[in-house]
Amino acid sequence: MARTRRGDAGAKVLDAASRLFYRDGINAVGVDTVAAEAGVTKTALYTNFGSKDRLVVAYLRDRDRRWQDDVDRITADHASPRDRILAVFDAYETWQSREGFRGCAFLNATSELPRLDHPAREVVRHHKTALRSYLQTQVERLGTAEPAAALAGTLMILLEGAAAMAVVEHGAGPIRAAREVADGLLPAA
Template sequence: MSLTARERILTAADELFYGDGIATTGVDAVVDRAGVALGSVYNNFGGKDGLVEAYLRRRDHLWRALWERVAADAATPRERVLSVFDALLEWCRDQAADQGCAQVAGLLQLPAGHPAVAVARTHKEHLMRRLTELAAGLTGVREVAEDVAILYEGVLVRMLLGSPPEEAIPRARKMAETVIAARSGTSAP
C-alpha cells in the first residue's frame, strides 16, 4: 500500500523538522524529501505553519497512543506512573530521539502566537494531567506527578546531550521509583 501525498509530507516533515529543526527547514526541503509537488503542501496544510502544527499533532497522537497501550498493561498505580519511562524507551526504539522532545523544540523555535505552540503546550499539559490520573492511589499524587514529570523532561534533555536512551531512561525510571517510595514511606523495589 502506497502512502498518500499527505502521509509522505508528514513523514518527510517529521524527519526534517525533528532532525534539522523547524526554523531551519524550508517547505522546499520537505517537498523534495516527500517527492511531491509544492502545491500538495499548500493543499493539505495551507503552508508551513499548518504543516508544523500537523507534524506536532501527529507526534503527540503517536506518543499518547503508545503511552496508553503501555500504561494499560500496568497493574498498580506505581507501575502506571512508571509506564511513562517504559513507553519512552519503546518510543526510542522506533523513533529518532537524539534531539530530545519535539514539542519542547517547537516551543523554543516558534513565535508565541504560532498555532503549533498551542499543540506543544497541550502535549505538556496532557503529560501532567495523565501522570496525575495514573498516580491515583499513591501518597502525594500531585507531588509524585510533578516529580516524575521533572525526571521525564530531564531524561529527554540528557538524551539531547548524548546520553544513550537505553541507559538514561532506566536510570530516570529508577529515580522515579525512589521518589514514589519516599512519598509513600516504603523502600524502592
C-alpha cells in the first residue's frame, strides 16, 4: 500500500466512513472495513481519529455541517420566513429522493448507539436543536398568534415523522403531505 499523507488519510477515512456508516450502519462497519475502503492502514485511521467512537462523532459533525450548508443555500433565495420554512420541507424531499436514502443519519445513529452518554448523541442533539431553532426563528419572524416554540415543535414533528415514513414507503408522499400540513399551519404571506 502506498503511503498516504496524514491529512489525506483523515479525509479518505472520513469519506469512507460516511459512505459505509450511512449505507450499512455504524455497528455493522468495523474500523478494518473503513480503513480498507479508504485505502489506508488501520494505524492511519487511529492516528487521525483515535477511536471508532471519535470517527462516528466526526462523521456526524461532517453530515451536520453539510446539512447546514444545504439549508443555508436552499433557503437563501427565499425572502419570507414562511417560504424559508417550506423550503426546509422541500430540502427534505430532495434529500430523500437521493440514491441510497436510508433515512436520517442522526436518528439512525441514535438507534444504533443506545448509551445516553455516547459522544455522538451530543452531535445528534446539536443537529436537531439547531434545526428546531432555525424553524423557531422563522416562526417568530412571522408573528403568529401561536407561541413560536410550540409551532416550531409541531413543524419538527412533521419533518421527522415524514422522514421516517419516507423510509418505510420509499417515496416522497409523506414529506409532501407534511409540507401541505405545514403550509396550512403557517399564516399566509
